[in-house]
Amino acid sequence: MSLIVQKFGGTSVGSIERIEQVADKVAGFRAGGHSIVVVVSAMSGETNRLIELASEIQEHPTPREMDVLVSTGEQVTTALLAMALNKRGVKAKSYNGSQVRILTDDAHTKARIKEIDDARLHADLKEGFVIVVAGFQGVDEHGNITTLGRGGSDTTAVALAAALKASECQIYTDVDGVYTTDPRVVDGARRLDKITFEEMLEMASMGSKVLQIRAVEFAGKYNVPLRVLHSFQEGPGTLITLEDDAEMETPTIAGIAFNRDEAKLTILGVPDMPGVAHHILGPIGEANIEVDVIVQNVADDNTTDFTFTVGRNDLPRAEEVLKKVAEEIKALEVRSDNKIAKVSVVGVGMRSHAGVASQMFAALAEVGINIQMITTSEIKISVIIEEKFLELAVRALHSSFELEEEPNDENADSVI
């Protein structure tokens, strides 16, 4: 008889029919004796409809008023779902962010949760109510409505789970879990029963858009077990949790992540002197361009070649900035390439197993793929390669690390 927080996104509540299906699911859990808090997004399309209205008035509408406007989308869903639950004889009550009281800072349209008042929720849970909370929104200390930014409903769910000490936070989506890699690229991609918060972060940052990165960080910080599940299919989904010691002993690779959204910039013949990296990347940062992989090679003529990657959309701006920098520091030349991709092997297991990197490079070499750049973190090794080799690389790595097969030592927790 545990407390579960369940989050349903915009597609899962995109029509009355789907809201009824969600109500069936929630009612089933309630009938199982669990206490339930449901977090919902706006019905799909609704947030865009509201933003469209605002944009007819102002190109950059007042952020405070944007929050007042778009927060209505989630409120509508909470009321409809509470009605659908009531219809099924399930006691249910809707709450908006201000009613719960999800206290945030006052950074309108991208606020951060500071505190959640759990008194009222606990009282209603005790009385047997299913509580339906509007995701993505809160209220600042002056009572102004705030929103957490797009996708913030995941964060609301995790924050509520942390505040209420829920035994699990279930994120219902349009996929049935987290996969070893994109099933559209590798036929044998396998749903993971379990993945650690850190691995999920690395996978998410690489384009596995199952979960908001902020929500995963939050869950990791407060150790809230997260489960990704399909809204309308049965199945255990994927549990995202802390690693346990037993698993650290095995060199388990969680998955192969990749990202096509990269472009490479190289500045050649830079006079090698202290602070050169700062000279080059400072202006890029000031232009609000995020840099991903960075590599610097020192040549023997006291010049250096400096290469880094940026998001593909940022390439034209980055190139412009870099050309000015090149003139200033008397570099030889700027080259760019947007036909690249990043492929990563992710897994906490590699911390204690040095062989992962060499196995990765060997697997790529075997299929004749040249590695342009390498970067590593504690639980991830990434390489930049030519974009056209991306699928080939992912398949080679997936097979080399035997990700098609269920690891022997893993006993998946069953879903609550």
Place this chain on the structure above:
Amino acid sequence: MSLIVQKFGGTSVGSIERIEQVADKVAGFRAGGHSIVVVVSAMSGETNRLIELASEIQEHPTPREMDVLVSTGEQVTTALLAMALNKRGVKAKSYNGSQVRILTDDAHTKARIKEIDDARLHADLKEGFVIVVAGFQGVDEHGNITTLGRGGSDTTAVALAAALKASECQIYTDVDGVYTTDPRVVDGARRLDKITFEEMLEMASMGSKVLQIRAVEFAGKYNVPLRVLHSFQEGPGTLITLEDDAEMETPTIAGIAFNRDEAKLTILGVPDMPGVAHHILGPIGEANIEVDVIVQNVADDNTTDFTFTVGRNDLPRAEEVLKKVAEEIKALEVRSDNKIAKVSVVGVGMRSHAGVASQMFAALAEVGINIQMITTSEIKISVIIEEKFLELAVRALHSSFELEEEPNDENADSVI
């Protein structure tokens, strides 16, 4: 430099274009140095859209959740209007019912305002903000969202004007004021510069649907000067206010009201005994049917004929109830007639002038109209006539009381 509360209904804010026009109007008043609180309804069609969503789930949705659902409509408008004002360089802030704090009882979907917290509004007004408040909604003492029922935005505006001691509450509509009678019936119908609260109540209850009756009652109780104006045309509108002594001296008739929505029921040959009216009307009241005009004639054979009118929609139900009653009290017969209409002469002036009734009856007799029933109040005389004579009666009365002509002694206040 006074404080004005302005209310714009659903049609006035029914599109972004209209919201922009409203913003122009409000900005104009603000530029004139006034402090402004604007109350808005949901964009026309929006409330129905939301109700439709709910009705797909439940025939009778949970009232608490209905309020959560439909209250979003007004919130959307507040945000959009605040943006439109900001765009014009006018400082503006939206407030929903809970933020203001418009405290109501907990009668969901038909709540009554108990108290308005004016602290926050005063602080923002002092800082020069135009405050845009969501009409029609409030919050109960437990923080649950409530709504005042359809048309409640007028009530919100008046209640705010009373709480803030505004010098005027302006209700913007699709007509340019209150008329002596329906201009579609009488060509010479004239816009009134001024009308008393009591007269307005009588006119409103007779189908002049310019203002919500509750709002007029509220305004009268707290002596809030109300002005009805056209949203998109210039003009002074009609001021609804207390009568002043000077005007009581003249037998001014404010207007001719009428109502087609009536049906007549007669129970014949009722044994005349004490309590007979209660015997007949008790069961009608229990069936939630409102009775309007009542007339009882005692015949000389110790029986009585009892006649009353009800709303036309209620006639079948009322007839059914009455037939049972007739059996019980051994009355002779029940007759019904739904081809009737009510015409009323309304004016505080008639209090001190006995001649009004006889002038009314004379005017109707002159055009050959038979009066079926008569009922009088302090400031109104109503007659029930055959429906087919309605227009003829209204024209005859309008002309007899010389309502086409501006009264000499009236100096209209100019609009603020």
